[in-house]
Amino acid sequence: xxxxxxxIGRLLTRSLSTKCKQPQPQNLSPYSTxxxxxxxxxxxxxxxxxQTKQAHAIALLxxxxxxxxxxxxxxxxxxxxxxxxxxSRAVFExxxxxxxxxxxxxxxxxxLSANGIRDCFDIYNRMVRIGVRxxxxxxxxxxxxxxxxxxxxxxxxxxxxxxxxxLDCDVFVGNTIVLFxxxxxxxxxxxxxxxxxxxxxxxxxxxxxxxxxVNGCCVEVxxxxxxxxxxxxxxxxxxxxxxxxxxxxxxxxxxxxxxxxCYVVKVGLxxxxxxxxxxxxxxxxxxxxxxxKQVFGEMVEKNVVTWNATITSFASRHNNRDALDAFRxxxxxxxxxxxxxxxxxxxxxxxxxxxxAGKELHAYSLRMGMEFDTFVANSLIDMYxxxxxxxxxxxxxxxxxxxxxxxxNAMIANFAQNGLEYASVGLVRQMQPHGEIPNSVTFTNVxxxxxxxxxxxxxxxxxxxxxxxxxxxxxxxxxxxxxMYAKCQCLNYAQNxxxxxxxxxxxxxxxxxxxxxxxxxxxxxxLFSEMGLMGMMRDTVTFLGVLSACSNxxxxxxxxxxxxxxxxKHFHPNLFVANSLxxxxxxxxxxxxxxxxxxxxxxxxxxSWNTMILGYxxxxxxxxxxxxxxxxxxxGVQYDSISYIAVLSACRHGGLVEKGRKYFDEMLARDxxxxxxxxxxxxxxxxxAGLVKEAAELIKSLPITPDANIWGALLGACRIYGxxxxxxxxxxxxxxxxxxxxxxxxxxxxxxxxxxxxKEADQVRExxxxxxxxxxxxxxQV
Numbered sequence: 001x002x003x004x005x006x007x008i009g010r011l012l013t014r015s016l017s018t019k020c021k022q023p024q025p026q027n028l029s030p031y032s033t034x035x036x037x038x039x040x041x042x043x044x045x046x047x048x049x050x051q052t053k054q055a056h057a058i059a060l061l062x063x064x065x066x067x068x069x070x071x072x073x074x075x076x077x078x079x080x081x082x083x084x085x086x087x088s089r090a091v092f093e094x095x096x097x098x099x100x101x102x103x104x105x106x107x108x109x110x111x112l113s114a115n116g117i118r119d120c121f122d123i124y125n126r127m128v129r130i131g132v133r134x135x136x137x138x139x140x141x142x143x144x145x146x147x148x149x150x151x152x153x154x155x156x157x158x159x160x161x162x163x164x165x166x167l168d169c170d171v172f173v174g175n176t177i178v179l180f181x182x183x184x185x186x187x188x189x190x191x192x193x194x195x196x197x198x199x200x201x202x203x204x205x206x207x208x209x210x211x212x213x214v215n216g217c218c219v220e221v222x223x224x225x226x227x228x229x230x231x232x233x234x235x236x237x238x239x240x241x242x243x244x245x246x247x248x249x250x251x252x253x254x255x256x257x258x259x260x261x262c263y264v265v266k267v268g269l270x271x272x273x274x275x276x277x278x279x280x281x282x283x284x285x286x287x288x289x290x291x292x293k294q295v296f297g298e299m300v301e302k303n304v305v306t307w308n309a310t311i312t313s314f315a316s317r318h319n320n321r322d323a324l325d326a327f328r329x330x331x332x333x334x335x336x337x338x339x340x341x342x343x344x345x346x347x348x349x350x351x352x353x354x355x356x357a358g359k360e361l362h363a364y365s366l367r368m369g370m371e372f373d374t375f376v377a378n379s380l381i382d383m384y385x386x387x388x389x390x391x392x393x394x395x396x397x398x399x400x401x402x403x404x405x406x407x408x409n410a411m412i413a414n415f416a417q418n419g420l421e422y423a424s425v426g427l428v429r430q431m432q433p434h435g436e437i438p439n440s441v442t443f444t445n446v447x448x449x450x451x452x453x454x455x456x457x458x459x460x461x462x463x464x465x466x467x468x469x470x471x472x473x474x475x476x477x478x479x480x481x482x483x484m485y486a487k488c489q490c491l492n493y494a495q496n497x498x499x500x501x502x503x504x505x506x507x508x509x510x511x512x513x514x515x516x517x518x519x520x521x522x523x524x525x526x527l528f529s530e531m532g533l534m535g536m537m538r539d540t541v542t543f544l545g546v547l548s549a550c551s552n553x554x555x556x557x558x559x560x561x562x563x564x565x566x567x568x569k570h571f572h573p574n575l576f577v578a579n580s581l582x583x584x585x586x587x588x589x590x591x592x593x594x595x596x597x598x599x600x601x602x603x604x605x606x607x608s609w610n611t612m613i614l615g616y617x618x619x620x621x622x623x624x625x626x627x628x629x630x631x632x633x634x635x636g637v638q639y640d641s642i643s644y645i646a647v648l649s650a651c652r653h654g655g656l657v658e659k660g661r662k663y664f665d666e667m668l669a670r671d672x673x674x675x676x677x678x679x680x681x682x683x684x685x686x687x688x689a690g691l692v693k694e695a696a697e698l699i700k701s702l703p704i705t706p707d708a709n710i711w712g713a714l715l716g717a718c719r720i721y722g723x724x725x726x727x728x729x730x731x732x733x734x735x736x737x738x739x740x741x742x743x744x745x746x747x748x749x750x751x752x753x754x755x756x757x758x759k760e761a762d763q764v765r766e767x768x769x770x771x772x773x774x775x776x777x778x779x780x781q782v
Contacts (some may be wrong), residue, residue, distance in 0.1 A: 046074075049082035056091075066094045073107045080111030088112065089119065102127075106137045113145035120145045121154060128161075136167055140176040147183045155180050159193075171199045175207050182211025205232060206239045213247050221247045222256060229263070238269055245278045249285035257282045258291075273301045277309050284313020289322065302333075308340045315348050323348045337364070339373040346379040350386050358383045362396075371399060378406050385414030405436045413445045421449035425458045428465065438465060440474040447480035451487040459484045463497075475502045482507060486514030491523075505536050512545035516552065524549035525558055540574055547580035556588040572600075579607045586615030604635065610642045617650030625650035626659070641672055648681035652688060660685045680709040687717020696726050708737045715744065719751050727751050735767075742768065 079088040112120035146155035181189035283292040314323035384393035415424035450459040478501035485494035515523040550559040585594035616625035651660035686695035718727030752761035
């Protein structure tokens with residue numbers, strides 16, 4: 001290697017020989033002055049590590065090192081700049097101790113601090129120990145190292161020495177100290193240093209603005225900006241404006257954005273592309289699309305950042321058409337989209353349903369080598385997931401070399417949304433082995449998947465993971481856990497999560513709805529009252545849950561109170577709420593009140609009509625039920641499966657066999673596939689009319705396996721008309737389907753007893769005993 005550098009040295013020497021032909025004093029090398037000056041130029045302008053090494057070799061060959069400080073300094077800096085700080089240190093250590101001026105010490109400190117090397121503290125300490133006085137160029141680099149290495153106490157120690165040496169009056173040093181305290185999060189310290197500075201420049205003001213901005217003190221930034229503009233003696237420059245505009249945007253302070261915009265135009269800064277980009281972003285975040293378009297249109301120069309800021313601003317406000325138009329204009333003007341453009345426009349295409357354009361963008365990203373960009377890949381995964389294309393999303397995910405937590409979350413959401421719930425749980429298990437920790441978004445994506453498949457085991461596993469990561473304290477996660485347990489019918493676990501962690505209106509809604517679907521409906525009413533006492537806002541979901549609880553409890557008094565509350569809060573016109581009121585009043589037998597609510601619904605849906613038909617049918621008002629069924633079609637509402645269950649139920653209550661057959665045939669003609677409930681209605685209709693054998697024949701001809709409702713309807717009819725043989729046939733199937741149901745045993749036993757067949761009746765009773773089936777006294781289970 002040295003031979004290689006020696007050859008380079010000889011070449012450089014020959015190239016300089018024409019400058020060295022003049023006679024030289026005998027005691028001086030013929031290349032001393034000229035070569036030294038040329039080498040100084042070369043060392044100061046090297047463009048790579050290799051060139052730096054070459055210049056270093058030439059200096060060594062010509063004997064200028066280690067004596068020449070002017071050559072050592074640029075070599076030290078360039079080795080550090082090109083990523084070789086250890087050689088910088090070696091060059092410094094080889095210099096003669098007496099030649100190490102403050103300039104050279106500053107140079108090595110600067111070189112090491114630029115690379116975040118803690119050794120710069122050792123150098124600084126040595127410098128102070130041997131008596132070299134630090135100057136105004138020493139401290140900025142030492143303080144920078146303190147920030148980079150998180151050495152807060154060391155930084156304060158340095159600040160003390162600055163004060164001791166009287167360098168606190170130096171504006172350059174003062175600016176660095178302000179930045180140090182700001183980057184360490186000590187805003188009070190930064191402000192104290194800034195206020196104590198006897199002299200400030202524009203950089204001082206920009207530094208304090210930046211410090212408060214980075215630490216989220218938005219109001220203070222605006223106050224400082226106004227102070228700077230009014231009486232500091234310095235007019236805000238481009239850096240000041242670019243610092244303050246994002247703060248205005250984060251506060252959505254459109255008035256302040258306009259004020260800064262006016263100032264920018266007044267002082268002539270509006271021609272700068274960076275200012276224009278920041279204004280576009282600020283107006284976009286404030287939602288002023290008109291001003292955004294005006295700034296964008298007036299910009300003389302636009303770069304890809306301008307287009308990206310415009311597209312992002314439109315997309316964030318769901319102005320998807322404007323975002324797409326801007327993207328098309330960008331293409332027309334010959335500006336190449338980058339990864340930021342693609343990752344921002346893909347969600348726009350998803351919302352607009354332009355899946356083909358999304359695939360074209362995917363192809364473009366592949367051609368431009370963006371497929372490994374994490375942000376692009378994440379947006380593509382999200383696009384394919386929302387389009388129901390799980391396979392394509394999986395391909396993008398697995399081809400991604402570097403996955404972040406967003407990538408995993410997008411993929412988990414993809415599986416969860418597209419019916420691959422177990423796969424989404426599996427991905428959560430794979431995250432940690434791949435170096436990613438699940439976060440709150442992960443859990444809020446996967447817990448609804450556990451709820452949909454009713455997997456309590458998977459839900460508990462996710463609950464445990466959320467506790468280990470601390471995400472369980474996130475309100476969204478605790479609500480998702482409560483919802484998962486409620487939907488898995490584990491209300492005790494749901495209540496435990498609710499009692500332990502943070503809660504809001506949604507937490508209450510989840511439990512109110514959850515309890516309303518169980519036998520513990522009273523808990524829904526208690527929670528509803530508790531919400532009122534705590535001053536929480538009740539919404540549509542709250543009222544739907546509590547009305548369902550009242551319906552199941554037949555709690556007409558509570559129901560009426562809630563109805564009154566609904567009227568006072570103007571919730572009663574809501575169709576879902578009105579339908580819940582219909583359900584409440586019909587189940588409580590108050591059909592007159594239900595009819596009043598029904599008549600006031602301006603736009604009735606199929607559920608409104610079905611509820612009223614069922615209500616009148618249960619109360620024996622058969623003519624009204626059938627009239628409503630006919631009126632439903634005249635109102636333009638299409639019948640559904642429940643509509644025919646409602647009208648068939650009315651027919652069976654009234655023994656209207658022919659009408660029932662007519663409606664059943666009509667349902668088949670409309671291509672509505674009969675369910676178990678439809679067949680159960682028909683069997684019950686025929687059985688109640690005494691057509692027990694016809695009911696049995698219908699069961700034999702069914703295209704589906706009869707359930708307990710169908711066999712129970714036949715058994716009930718056989719009990720009424722004393723058909724023991726068919727009754728025994730129905731009972732045999734019921735004992736297999738629901739062997740623990742005491743009502744069927746009692747019904748068959750009573751049939752035998754009424755027919756005087758006591759032996760068979762006793763056998764049924766013995767069968768109950770052998771299967772340990774018990775009937776609760778005073779309760780009928782038929």
